[in-house]
Amino acid sequence: MYNYYNYPQNNNFEGENFKHINYQNDNLYNPYQGLIRGNLFKNLYQPYKNEKPYEIKPMNDQAKMLTDLDSLEFAMIDLSLYLDVNPDDKRALDLYNKYRIENEELLKLYQDQFGPLLLNSDVLNNTPWMWDNRPWPWEN
Amino acid sequence: MWKYVKKLEYPVNITKKDLNMAKSMMAQYGGPDSELGAALRYLNQRYTMPDEKGFALLTDIGTEELAHFEMIATMIQQLMKGATVEELKENNLSGYYTQHDHATFPIDTSGVPFTASYIEATGNYRADLESDMAAEQRARVTYEKLINQTDDPDVIAPLNFLRQREIVHYNRFKELRDYYLNKFRG
Numbered sequence: 001m002y003n004y005y006n007y008p009q010n011n012n013f014e015g016e017n018f019k020h021i022n023y024q025n026d027n028l029y030n031p032y033q034g035l036i037r038g039n040l041f042k043n044l045y046q047p048y049k050n051e052k053p054y055e056i057k058p059m060n061d062q063a064k065m066l067t068d069l070d071s072l073e074f075a076m077i078d079l080s081l082y083l084d085v086n087p088d089d090k091r092a093l094d095l096y097n098k099y100r101i102e103n104e105e106l107l108k109l110y111q112d113q114f115g116p117l118l119l120n121s122d123v124l125n126n127t128p129w130m131w132d133n134r135p136w137p138w139e140n
Numbered sequence: 141m142w143k144y145v146k147k148l149e150y151p152v153n154i155t156k157k158d159l160n161m162a163k164s165m166m167a168q169y170g171g172p173d174s175e176l177g178a179a180l181r182y183l184n185q186r187y188t189m190p191d192e193k194g195f196a197l198l199t200d201i202g203t204e205e206l207a208h209f210e211m212i213a214t215m216i217q218q219l220m221k222g223a224t225v226e227e228l229k230e231n232n233l234s235g236y237y238t239q240h241d242h243a244t245f246p247i248d249t250s251g252v253p254f255t256a257s258y259i260e261a262t263g264n265y266r267a268d269l270e271s272d273m274a275a276e277q278r279a280r281v282t283y284e285k286l287i288n289q290t291d292d293p294d295v296i297a298p299l300n301f302l303r304q305r306e307i308v309h310y311n312r313f314k315e316l317r318d319y320y321l322n323k324f325r326g
Contacts (some may be wrong), residue, residue: 035150038304044311045304048284054297056151066147074149077204078308084196085315117146137146138214140153 020073030055031071031099062114068118069110072103142203149207150301154218154294159231160201161290162219163249168286169212170246170254173278178314179205181259182277188263190320197316201231201309208302213244215298277300 027042034040036053047053060062079096086092111121115133123130168174182202189195220242228237235251246254260271283303287296 010205025158036301038150038301039308041308044308045225046307048300048303051300054293054300067151070147071149073145077149077200077312081197081200081204083313084200085193086314087193094280118143119175137148137210138152138217140155 001089014022028095031075032067034078035071035074040075061116065106065110065114069106072099074093075099076103142206148211148214150211150298152211152218152294152298154215154292156292156294157221157223157227158219158290158292158295159223159227159233161286161292161295162216163231163233163236164286164289165212165216165219166247167249168279169209169216169244169283171248172258172280173282174210174246174248174254174258175205175212175239175274175279176246176254177258178202178275178279179209181261181272184259184261185268185272188265188268190265190324193316193319194265197312201312203304204309211298213300215295216244217242219295231260232250242269264282265320269313269320272313273310273317274302276306276313280306280310 028040029037029042029045031040033053036056037045038046039045056067056070058067076096076099079092079099083089083092083096107117108122111117111123111129115130116123119131170176179202182198182205183278186198186202189198223233224241225237228234231288236245236247239245248254260268262268262271279324280303283299287299287303290296290299
């Protein structure tokens with residue numbers, strides 16, 4: 001799956017995968033825009049040499065769905081670090097849970113279609129054992 | 141405990157071999173400010189944080205560093221893929237080839253193996269968090285020097301991602317340090 005990506009510096013790509021979701025928030029990027037920056041928080045974003053972020057161009061359905069998963073999981077990681085120190089921020093907490101539920105649903109869809117990402121996946125109820133299926137994350 | 145997710149935190153797909161870059165990347169695999177060092181530093185310091193905020197933040201950042209360690213290994217492995225003995229020799233990697241062949245192994249750019257003395261755990265929240273803030277800054281600078289050495293977008297994109305994570309982690313550690321300084325003042 002990992003050989004279906006490239007990173008063009010295409011400046012008018014607005015995160016096609018997330019166009020169906022309205023994640024309006026003045027202080028935060030949407031999950032995809034956060035992922036390609038490595039930062040969900042607009043006030044903390046400092047690009048090196050003022051470089052534009054590199055777009056992730058998934059080249060098939062599997063890579064596309066995985067990019068959506070990467071984006072949602074990234075948003076959860078960055079929000080959880082923030083919430084660790086700011087546990088009373090209700091807006092951040094609500095957003096975390098919105099992404100968490102979305103991630104849960106997408107994770108199930110992905111695993112049913114393309115194989116397990118986690119050892120508790122329902123698809124492991126198949127013969128033969130699917131966990132060792134390639135590709136592994138480091139393979140291109 | 142930990143659970144494995146069979147994917148990377150951010151996609152890595154490098155198809156252009158670059159042995160010099162692979163060697164430079166060792167800084168972040170087994171060097172003093174490496175992702176390995178960061179993971180071990182935070183995961184050891186978490187037990188002596190003053191309260192639950194510190195327990196949570198150091199556990200979660202320590203866990204993310206393990207995901208970064210996996211990204212760096214993936215990058216090094218892909219940068220070295222298919223390199224011949226001759227090519228490794230030309231890039232001053234004959235010593236590496238002799239001992240490790242194409243395996244990843246946590247050493248720094250000069251071949252010095254990773255050691256626990258790179259990490260700190262003083263048992264004091266202020267000393268630990270301020271050293272963590274400095275460690276994140278040193279790692280950020282290292283990523284900038286790595287970015288300066290390549291023009292391959294497949295290498296720069298994940299390096300940019302990792303560099304930006306250092307900035308976020310620095311700010312979270314700083315927030316926690318300030319919160320504790322205020323909480324325990326006087």
